[in-house]
Amino acid sequence: MTNTHIDKATAKRIARGDDAAFRSVFDDFFPRLYRYAMAHLDGNREAAEEAVQQTFCKAVERLDTYRGEAPLYAWFVRICRNVITDQYRSRARQAARTLAVEDHAHITAVLDALTAPAVEGPMNQAQARDLRRLVQAILDRLPGRYADILEWKYVEGLSVKEISARLDTGPKAAESLLTRARQAFRDALEALSRAGSAPADELRKDWVKSP
Amino acid sequence: MDETRISRLLKEAGRREAPPEAARERVFDAVQAHWQSGLQTRRRERQRRWTFAAAAAVTVVAVTTSVGLWRGGAGNDSLAVALYTATADRIVGTVAVRGPDDEGWRGLASGDVDVLQGTEIRTSRGSGLGLLLGESQSLRLGPDTEVRFDDSLRLALRTGTIYVDSGRHKDSDSRQSPGLLITTPIGTAREIGTQFETHVGDGEMRIRVREGVVEAQAEQRIWTAQAQDQIRIGVDGSLERDTVEPSSPVWRWVEDLAPAPYADEITLSALLEWVGRETGRSIHFARPEVESRMHTTVLHGSPHRFSPMEALSVMLRTTDFEYTVAGDREILVDRRRMDGTRPGP
Numbered sequence: 001m002t003n004t005h006i007d008k009a010t011a012k013r014i015a016r017g018d019d020a021a022f023r024s025v026f027d028d029f030f031p032r033l034y035r036y037a038m039a040h041l042d043g044n045r046e047a048a049e050e051a052v053q054q055t056f057c058k059a060v061e062r063l064d065t066y067r068g069e070a071p072l073y074a075w076f077v078r079i080c081r082n083v084i085t086d087q088y089r090s091r092a093r094q095a096a097r098t099l100a101v102e103d104h105a106h107i108t109a110v111l112d113a114l115t116a117p118a119v120e121g122p123m124n125q126a127q128a129r130d131l132r133r134l135v136q137a138i139l140d141r142l143p144g145r146y147a148d149i150l151e152w153k154y155v156e157g158l159s160v161k162e163i164s165a166r167l168d169t170g171p172k173a174a175e176s177l178l179t180r181a182r183q184a185f186r187d188a189l190e191a192l193s194r195a196g197s198a199p200a201d202e203l204r205k206d207w208v209k210s211p
Numbered sequence: 212m213d214e215t216r217i218s219r220l221l222k223e224a225g226r227r228e229a230p231p232e233a234a235r236e237r238v239f240d241a242v243q244a245h246w247q248s249g250l251q252t253r254r255r256e257r258q259r260r261w262t263f264a265a266a267a268a269v270t271v272v273a274v275t276t277s278v279g280l281w282r283g284g285a286g287n288d289s290l291a292v293a294l295y296t297a298t299a300d301r302i303v304g305t306v307a308v309r310g311p312d313d314e315g316w317r318g319l320a321s322g323d324v325d326v327l328q329g330t331e332i333r334t335s336r337g338s339g340l341g342l343l344l345g346e347s348q349s350l351r352l353g354p355d356t357e358v359r360f361d362d363s364l365r366l367a368l369r370t371g372t373i374y375v376d377s378g379r380h381k382d383s384d385s386r387q388s389p390g391l392l393i394t395t396p397i398g399t400a401r402e403i404g405t406q407f408e409t410h411v412g413d414g415e416m417r418i419r420v421r422e423g424v425v426e427a428q429a430e431q432r433i434w435t436a437q438a439q440d441q442i443r444i445g446v447d448g449s450l451e452r453d454t455v456e457p458s459s460p461v462w463r464w465v466e467d468l469a470p471a472p473y474a475d476e477i478t479l480s481a482l483l484e485w486v487g488r489e490t491g492r493s494i495h496f497a498r499p500e501v502e503s504r505m506h507t508t509v510l511h512g513s514p515h516r517f518s519p520m521e522a523l524s525v526m527l528r529t530t531d532f533e534y535t536v537a538g539d540r541e542i543l544v545d546r547r548r549m550d551g552t553r554p555g556p
Binding site: 014017022026030031034035045049052053056057060061089128131132134135136139140147150151154155156182185186189190 | 212214217218220221222223224225226227228229230231234235237238239241242243245246247249250525
């Protein structure tokens with residue numbers, strides 16, 4: 001069974017009133033959507049909260065229209081993006097000037113800088129912010145608990161044994177999950193790199209212009 | 212990309228920030244209420260369809276069917292009186308409803324809601340509701356409010372704040388018919404063709420009148436409050452009187468819940484009339500020819516989901532008119548200047 005099949009089954013269960021499915025999706029998606037909204041709303045916590053609430057409300061209203069053509073989380077993100085666009089429109093504000101890295105073609109330039117073999121100088125504040133946002137956006141899109149596992153290993157520095165304890169599984173299974181998580185992260189980065197492979201000079205030119 | 216580089220990237224990025232727990236709880240409560248309300252509506256619809264089908268099959272007497280419809284298909288023998296079908300037009304945060312025979316509260320979703328005698332509605336902290344009764348009457352509930360519909364002209368306000376726009380102008384003929392009566396633990400407020408707010412809490416009842424007249428009663432005494440009056444009545448029947456401008460910021464919460472005209476097309480004059488009524492501001496035109504074009508300028512797209520001033524700002528951009536707010540009480544409309552200067556008086 002593919003992931004989208006599982007997502008479709010989950011959506012059906014929620015549409016039928018399954019509380020456990022509802023709670024599981026909420027717990028899984030809320031932090032990710034909140035970070036997505038924060039990044040697109042200039043870090044405005046109130047606006048982000050409102051956007052995420054509206055996203056969930058709209059999503060549960062339309063769950064019976066979810067066809068499983070994309071992962072359920074991606075479907076929620078699309079709704080969230082529309083909600084945020086509506087928020088900007090209704091407040092008659094200019095579109096966000098922050099770099100929405102996961103939506104933006106400028107990612108190639110960021111990736112070039114980030115994946116260079118050696119760091120030639122300290123990153124400036126904007127680069128550091130974009131790096132954080134890009135990596136975290138990728139993590140938020142990874143399936144299952146891959147993001148948690150990668151953070152535990154590389155940010156918190158946990159051993160495989162400690163990770164296996166957190167997952168309540170054996171070290172071999174944890175090691176296997178870690179390998180798959182690394183691969184998924186690598187694949188996502190490469191996919192982003194390909195998606196943003198427009199003429200590099202043009203991208204860099206735009207990159208310089210962006211705020 | 213090797214593991215060292217992945218490790219470096221993830222370390223540089225750091226741990227993802229967890230959202231505040233309070234925000235998570237607020238959103239969860241609101242979404243869960245909304246979800247359950249939607250489920251309940253769908254169940255009622257299914258039951259209603261089943262009721263119709265069963266009625267057709269066995270030719271159940273008409274009265275049985277009508278009771279079933281009154282009950283919204285709730286499926287018990289209650290004979291609660293249906294008062295009206297209201298429309299929950301704007302919902303902010305968490306709003307819950309409880310029918311006279313319901314055991315618990317359920318989330319209220321946007322759309323039509325059957326109001327029976329004894330139906331209760333409550334809003335949580337930071338929440339609000341804009342409810343349309345019929346074509347022109349608008350009720351708006353502020354945060355931390357609880358009301359019960361006792362009959363079609365009587366509402367019990369237990370706590371919190373309610374705003375009424377009867378849709379009837381104070382000089383209209385309809386003023387002769389009885390207006391809505393709001394009862395509170397301290398006293399009552401009866402509208403006489405108006406826009407007004409009643410608040411009860413902290414040992415007092417407060418009435419603010421934006422337009423028209425309200426009659427207040429407590430401790431066997433009667434007072435009249437006119438437009439721009441604010442009166443506070445204590446539990447002992449004491450009275451304090453004050454003034455509140457129709458465009459005062461105290462009405463801002465009401466504007467956020469204002470029902471917008473539902474139409475794909477609306478004339479500029481209709482839009483301005485709505486904005487003026489909802490914001491308490493008077494509308495002026497810089498020159499006669501501008502005023503004369505208001506009735507013939509048609510705007511496409513409904514201002515629904517915008518607050519009145521947002522709607523004005525957004526919808527006027529599609530025309531060659533612009534506006535300024537003078538002294539916070541007046542809206543001045545003029546032709547847009549091509550050189551970017553503000554319209555003159």
